[in-house]
Amino acid sequence: MPCSGTIDHRVLLQTFEDGADGVFVAGCMEGDCHFLKGNFRAKKRVQQVKKILDEIGFGGERLEFYNLSAAQGQRFAEIVKEMTERVLKLGPNPLLAKSCKKEGGAA
Amino acid sequence: MIIAQQKPVKDIAAMISDCNKVLLVGCAGCVTVCLAGGEKETEVLASSLRIMRKLEDKPLETVTYVATRQCDPEYIAALDNLVKDVDAVVSLACGVGVQYIAERFTDKWVVPALDTKFIGGSTVHGNWEEKCGLCGDCILHRTGGICPIIRCSKSILNGPCGGSQYGKCEISKDIDCAWQLIYDRMKALGKLDKLMEFQPPKDWSKSRDGGPRKAVREDVMID
Numbered sequence: 001m002p003c004s005g006t007i008d009h010r011v012l013l014q015t016f017e018d019g020a021d022g023v024f025v026a027g028c029m030e031g032d033c034h035f036l037k038g039n040f041r042a043k044k045r046v047q048q049v050k051k052i053l054d055e056i057g058f059g060g061e062r063l064e065f066y067n068l069s070a071a072q073g074q075r076f077a078e079i080v081k082e083m084t085e086r087v088l089k090l091g092p093n094p095l096l097a098k099s100c101k102k103e104g105g106a107a
Numbered sequence: 108m109i110i111a112q113q114k115p116v117k118d119i120a121a122m123i124s125d126c127n128k129v130l131l132v133g134c135a136g137c138v139t140v141c142l143a144g145g146e147k148e149t150e151v152l153a154s155s156l157r158i159m160r161k162l163e164d165k166p167l168e169t170v171t172y173v174a175t176r177q178c179d180p181e182y183i184a185a186l187d188n189l190v191k192d193v194d195a196v197v198s199l200a201c202g203v204g205v206q207y208i209a210e211r212f213t214d215k216w217v218v219p220a221l222d223t224k225f226i227g228g229s230t231v232h233g234n235w236e237e238k239c240g241l242c243g244d245c246i247l248h249r250t251g252g253i254c255p256i257i258r259c260s261k262s263i264l265n266g267p268c269g270g271s272q273y274g275k276c277e278i279s280k281d282i283d284c285a286w287q288l289i290y291d292r293m294k295a296l297g298k299l300d301k302l303m304e305f306q307p308p309k310d311w312s313k314s315r316d317g318g319p320r321k322a323v324r325e326d327v328m329i330d
């Protein structure tokens with residue numbers, strides 16, 4: 001998307017409903033937003049969705065926000081590694097496990 | 108506008124725990140503006156409920172719709188087809204909307220997703236404050252445009268209590284003393300003498316003390 005500030009709560013929740021094990025949103029560095037506050041908005045929205053995911057028992061730790069510039073390839077790699085490790089620890093998306101079990105049971 | 112806030116998702120889920128399919132109805136009126144029950148909030152709640160129920164191994168089917176207003180029967184009629192095969196309707200309107208839906212669909216389980224808090228406005232984006240107590244007989248012309256009924260913690264009508272300190276109400280240093288504000292404004296307007304005018308006791312029968320109220324405009328009523 002052209003600015004992380006356009007990220008929507010609905011899109012984030014949808015990714016998990018669709019089976020994502022983990023999601024991270026990378027917004028520009030603080031102070032670098034072309035639209036001034038897009039990255040701050042994105043961060044707040046991610047925090048809000050994390051709260052919702054905790055509230056409903058899914059677990060907000062599967063979602064994270066990072067500040068990152070397009071010139072920071074190394075940092076990007078670090079973040080991907082961080083998130084991958086986190087998700088590996090958490091295991092697969094619990095919703096997927098439920099539907100697999102269901103499908104398996106029905107077969 | 109009416110300010111409302113969403114109930115905890117768990118509480119809403121508990122109200123529909125025995126349902127397999129529900130209709131969530133948002134409202135494009137006040138609750139859209141106060142970010143509690145508009146299109147986005149309706150979709151987010153639907154998604155949250157679906158995830159929650161899937162985790163419990165009891166999948167929930169959701170249908171969403173946003174009414175232009177839930178406080179006018181003509182917009183509730185638009186739900187006629189949508190409610191047919193659902194087990195419950197979750198309304199994201201103020202208490203008025205919930206009741207209009209319950210009145211039209213007498214055989215449906217209709218539940219509120221929001222807590223209707225107060226009538227007020229926003230100070231900055233994301234922050235709302237109570238401004239009017241709906242007393243039915245506005246006296247703002249006598250109090251410098253500041254409502255003592257809702258903004259004075261004790262709803263005092265004839266000046267401050269003894270607890271006002273440094274412009275703040277005695278119940279909290281974060282709350283302005285309404286009577287200090289009234290006094291300051293009337294003084295600035297050069298109208299302090301107005302505060303000295305004799306006022307008869309307020310007629311509370313125009314407020315909630317007279318039972319549920321009605322407002323009628325016969326000139327716009329056509330059979």
Ligand code: SF4
Binds near residue numbers: 257
């Ligand atoms: S005086 Fe009554 S109508 Fe006027 S703002 Fe206060 S509560 Fe509302």
Ligand code: SF4
Binds near residue numbers: 260266267
């Ligand atoms: S301190 Fe002022 S606002 Fe608070 S209760 Fe007394 S008069 Fe009302």
